[in-house]
Structures are given as structure tokens and as C-alpha cells.
Amino acid sequence: MTTIKTDSSAAEGRALLARLDRLEPGRPHRRLMFQGGLGYTFDSFDGALMGYALSAVIVLWGVTASTAGWLLSSIFFGYLVGALAAGLLADRFGRRRLMMCALLVFCVFSLLMATSSGTAELFVWRALAGVGIGAETTLITPYISEFLPARHRGRFVARTVGFLAFGYVLAGAVAPLVISPHPETGWRVAAVIAAAPVLLLLWWRKNLPESPRYLIARGRTAEAAAIVEKFEREAGAAEETAPAPRGTPSPPAPAAAATARGEGVAGQMAALWKGRMARTTLVLWVLWFILTGVNYGFSSWLPTMLMTAKGFSITKSFLFGLVTALAQIPGYYLAGTLIDRMERKWLIAAYAAGATFSALGVALAGSPAVLLVCAAFLAAFTNGSAAVYYAYTAELYPTAVRATGMGAASAVGRAGAIIAPVAIGYLYGSFGFTNVFLALVGALALGVVTIVVFGEKTAGRSLEQLEGTTA
Template sequence: MSIADRLERLPFSGFHCRLLFLGGAGYCFDGLDGAILAFVMPALQHLWGLSMTQLGLLGSGAFFGYFIGALSAGLVADRWGRRSVMMWALACYCVGSLISALCTNWHGFVLSRVLAGVGTGAESAIIAPYLSEFVPRRYRGAFTGALAGFFSFGFVGASLLGYALVPGSENGWRWALGLTACPVVMLLWWRRSLPESPRWLVGSGQGEAAHRVLCGIEKSMGVASPVYEAEVALSTQMPMRGQFLRLMGAELRRVTVMSWVLWLSVTFSYYAFFSWLPTLLIARGFTITHSFGFSIAICVAQIPGYFSAGFCNEYFGRKATVVTYLAAAMLSAVAMEFVSTSGGVLAAGILLSFFMNGTFAGVYAYTPEIFPTALRATGMGTASAIGRIGAIAAPLLIGALYPSSGFAGVFGMTALILLAGALCILLLGPSTVNRSLEEIEDAY
């Protein structure tokens, strides 16, 4: 029995729950890191007298780090393994976040956010492909959707920290940033026991190591391990340049380009909304306390958004879920453009948050599946890195666009970009419903 077949026969167990918790906790801290900046930006603008353009640059610093981290993590993980990349990424994020809390000028703050962003980008790019390789097809979509759902807890945590700490004192923003980094040390300790992916080990020519890892997993579940039979599988590792070239080869070019456009549109729209949310509400006339209160309600809507999409991933398919949630997010952005009352802004913001985050639950489940094992982390990492270009551009573009186009212009542009993402996956995206990772790979 092959390693892939043994993984596919495993029942859902405490082992998978542990994977979900440890991977989800990483995504929770990623969300916390990405969201907390939106709540400290008003305080930093006042403290250092920043213009809107400088504020946009400050917001983009972390996303530049995300780009570097996501791109390098995929390449390294496909060549040397997934587990070590995940550990180093968390350590890098922790150090960068602590340094940013101690900065005394905005230039140093931007650099420290780049460092933290390298860790966050690498972490977020590697978790989904790594953990999806342990999960059988019958619940892979729900598992990965729920995994991405932990982002929402990070955003809610950031909104609560921002509301409780930032307006209360001059150094409240420092405490908020420092507290985002401290629990990561515990997570690093917990993750020491995570095994390397058996699918990656087989693909890299380490069949016996894959067998040993899988025997340990099967023993923990009370499943009998078959006698090891060497699999006829040559190492699929290749030089890093070759990894990129194969992504753009005839077999994978279509799904590669589709994934890039999808990630770019979703990530740009997401950070155009969330990185500027409190600041835009304040600019529209809300007080800082009222703005943060609205932001908490909008961030809480992420939780049902993620987990409802995780359910839909399994029962309606990843592609259908992404297209539906993108279309609904586009309509919510249009509503945000035209509403004028505070209640209308809150309702439209909640709907946009619900559907945007549901879209991410579909995207994080879908993207690792469409690439072969030898390129899964590279494909996910490059798509995530391209998406970070949108995250880099969003704070800068919104900072430049808002003074001339206002609230309506920001959300009108967001709606058009979401439409482009929906059309791209609808026309170019393959279906992955009820197919194992090996079956999807064989279709190429």
C-alpha cells in the first residue's frame, strides 16, 4: 500500500485536531499581526505627524516583508522540507514584532515591520500546503477552510487589543504590538513534535522516513501499519530556477496564472478594506472610540464567514465557494460605496467582512490542491507572494486615492477588483471536488 493510500484511509482523529490547532494558532497570530497595524496607525499618525502618504508607506512595510517571506518559504519548503520553514518563520515574526513595539521613529518602525512580515508571509504560505498533505480527500476542504478560519480570531483579538489599549495611553500602541508577539514563544515549543510531511518525504526520495512518520501517526490512531514496501519513486527535487520554470510550463501555466490573479484581487481588496478601516471611519466623522467599536463588530463577522465557507468547501466544492463568496463580497463593496448612515456603513461592512473572509477560506483550501506535491509549497508561496503585491499596493493606493475620490471611490475600485478575481477562477480554475491530491496531480 502506497504512502498516499495509507494517508487517504486514515480516520479523522486527535492527531488531525492537533494539526488543526497548531496550524490554526499560527494563522491566528498572522491575522493578529496583519490587523493590529490598522489600530495603531491613527496613534502613530498623531505621534510622528505622518501624512497620508507616509501612513500608507508605514502600512505597506509589513506587506513587503510578506512578499519576501511567502516567495522564499515556498521555494525552500519544496526543496528542504516544510516543518523547519514553519518554525523559523514564527521566530522571525516574534523578533520583528517585539522590535517594532520599541521603535522611536517611523523609519525604524517600517523596517521592523518588514522583518516581522517576512516571518508572517512565510508562515501563512507554508501552513496550508504542509497540513493539507496529511488530510484525506473526504474532509480536506473543511479542514483547510477551518484552518484558515483561525485568521478571524487574530483579527478579533487585534480589534479588542486596539480598542482596549491604544486610545487609553500614549504608549498603548507599544503594549498592543508587544502582546501580539509574546504567545508565539509557546507555540514554537508546541510545534517541536510536528512530523515532516510523508508525501514530501516520498517525493524527495525518503520513502523509509515517510513510512516511519506514518507508522507513528497510525499507531496514535490505533490503525495497523502495513509492512513497508519501497515505492518506486524518484526524487522530484529540482533547482529553484527549475521550480519556477515548471510553474510556467505548458502543464501548469493556466492554473499558475489563475492563482496569481485570484490572490492578487482578493488580497488587494482585503487589505484595502481592513488596513484602513478605523482610519477611514474616523475620516468620515466617527470618533476614534466609535470607529474602533464598529471595527470590532466588523471583525467578529469574519468568524462565521470563514467557517461557513469551510462547510461550503466540502459540500459545494472549493471553486464554487470562492466564486459565490467573491460575488457576494463585490455586492457588499458596492453597498459600502452608496450607504450614508452609520447603521448602513456597519451593515455593509459586516457583510463585506463575512464574504471576504469566506473567500479566503476557499482560496486557502483550493490553492494547495491545484499544484503537484513537488511544487505545492512553491505554487502556494508564489501565489501568496503575488497576492502580497496587492497588499503592498493597497495601503499606498488608498492613501493616494481617498483625498480625491473619497469613501465611494475606494469601495467602487474594490468592487471592480473583486469582479476580476471571480471571473478569473470561474473561467480558468479546475475543479478539485472529491479528488485526492494524487488524482489532481495526475490530471496534468
């Protein structure tokens, strides 16, 4: 009887996945993209705005370059913990619940950060706020991807990640208005402003559905069926009017959530290193470490280096940052346009190569105009690549450990984001502006080689098909 029931549940799960994968994206998919995208917007808004705020604090409080590196990295310590914990917990308790808790954690500690009276206290509150942000950004992509059909998944995920650009632009516009006129109090006001919109997002997300793929993997087929049926109704499609495209293979049985049910945290992490999955995990970790580290190291230190190395005023450095933030929008848009038209690994390689040459241009720039152009291209390429490697990572792990894999990769990326500002602080203090960016060139070149030689192909295949090739 148990075997018959299990076989029936597996068959029903396969049928639900097939319906989900051939459903044309409609209103419910766009709503998820917008809600997830706003999460990225508020996350990047906080990161960029507080980067400007901390740059002002570093100047006002006379913080040394080496100590400043640790202060600028404080958020990434929290990112690392939040990303890893959220990935492990979301594969055991669900994506939706963890996303809601993450936003609440961020709000509380971001408001407390505004009360800081010294660098140590500021470091602690900023790191704890980072736990919430790290968890939130880790879960959005795997959550969104589990609702999307293969033929549209890359474009929708890339556009969702592209919302990051709006947060950077918004921060670049707010910083000169809030921080520059009165830096002594303006940075505290900025911390409050960063937290306020997230409260609205918490309210809006109260009716978010759980991932059907997660529910099927956990054996909760009836709940998954209700969600799929609701999506079909809201998208204006019925099951019988959405036949599978000719030649489309049936999805395999949903992966059992063995690691989530019985093996605990150690089993979840060990699953990332079994069989062919070991190479996948290693490649992804290298990519996340380099690309995230370079991105955040560059963006967190740029305002401070412009003030101390190039003699820019606070306002001028902030306006320079706004221009580089605006450059991210075409970077994300182009990635979203190309992601379903070419193989993911080649697109990541192209963006990483563009970032390499841009960093070289920043290092050798002989005038503010050249520096601005090269910095804008560097921001466009490093941030635009995130739209691709976020989607790429979520595709390469099976449902039972997808959030764990995404969380681990994101945690490794956050480790890069911790190390990069600290390393830049020491490099900048000892070797100067030019050598900092030459070091970034070497790191980016390694990223290009890694993805070209060892990266796997994923474009156009369903998540279930990819599970079969990476098992």
C-alpha cells in the first residue's frame, strides 16, 4: 500500500511539474518577479547608501585605512552567516518563511545602527543587519526560478536580479541630499531611510505562496497542486489548453528530499560534493568569490579612494558614484536580453572579461573623464554578471538542496566581499590606487578562465532535466 501511494504521489508530482513548466508566464509570475525584485532593490539601496554613509564616517571620525576596510566589510560578515543559514534552513523549512524572517531581522538591526556611537558598535549592528540581507538575497533567486518554465527562466531571473541597479541609483541620488549637507547626522538618517521601505515590503509579501517544487520534494503534493492551479487561473491558462511542446520529454520524478529530512545540515552540505556535483560546486564557489568580492570591494571603497587619492569632495565623489550606478542599468538589461539567447557560461565569461579590461582602464586612467568611463563600465560588467550567475547557480542544484547550494555559494561570495575591502584597505595604504585595481584585474582574469574551462551548460533545460545530469 505504501509503495502504491508513493508511486501515485510521484506521478502526480511529475504531472504538476509538467504543467508548471509549460505554463506561459503571466500575471502571477510578473508579481513574483516584482516582489523579489523589490527585495533586491532595497538590499542594494541599503548596501550602497550605507557605503556612502560609512565613507563619510571614516572621514569624520578619522578612521585609518586598515580599520576602515574592516568597517566597510562589516555588512558582509552578516551576509555570510545569513546566506549560509538561510540556504540550509530553507531546504528544511521552506523558502517563504525564511524570506519573511530575513526582512524583519534586517529592519531591526538597521534601525539600531543609527544609534551607534563608535566604530565597534557600528560594526556589530551593521554585521547583524547583514544577516537579514544575506538571507534575503540568497533565497529570492532559487524561489523565483522554481516557478518558471525553462524557456523563460533565465530572462525572468535576470530581470529580477536587475532590480539591484535601481537600489544603487536610488542610493546615489539620496546620498548627496541626505548625507552631504550635514554628514555628522546625515549618515544616521540614511540608516533609518534604508530600513523604512522594507517594512512595506514585509506587508506586501504576506500572501507569498510556497514553492511548488519544494512542496513536491517534501511530499506535500496537495498543497503544491493548489498553488499550480491558482497560477494557471491567474495566468489565464487551463491545464488542458496548455499542451506540452512537441518533442518535450516528461520531467523525471521529483528528487526526494532525503538530505533535508534525515541527514541534517552535514548531509545537506555533503550533497554539494557528491559525484559530478563536486566540480559544479567548486566552479560556482570560485566564480562567486571573485565576482562578488571584486564588485563589493570596488563599490565600497570607490567613494573613499576618490576623496583621499584623487582629492574629490564628498559631494563630488557621491555624484561620481551615481554615474557608475546608472551604468549598471544597461549592464543588467543587456544580460537579461542575452541570457536566453546564448549559453549562460559564455555570457558570464564575456561579462567577466569586460570587467577585467575595465579594471585595467581604471588602474591606468590619466584623467577624471577616463576614470569615470572605465569605472562605469566596471560597474556595468560586474553587476550585470550577477544577473547571469545568480540564475546559473539556481539551475545547477537539485530541488532538495537548491537553497543550500545557493546559500553556500552566496556565503562564499560574501567571504570574498569580506576579504576584498579588507585587502584593498591594506593594499591601498601600502601600494596606492593603481595597484589596487591591477590586483582586481588578476582576480577577474582567473574568473574568466574558470568558467570557460570548467563551466557547465544549462540553457533551455528544465530544472528536472538538469537534476538528472548533475546527480
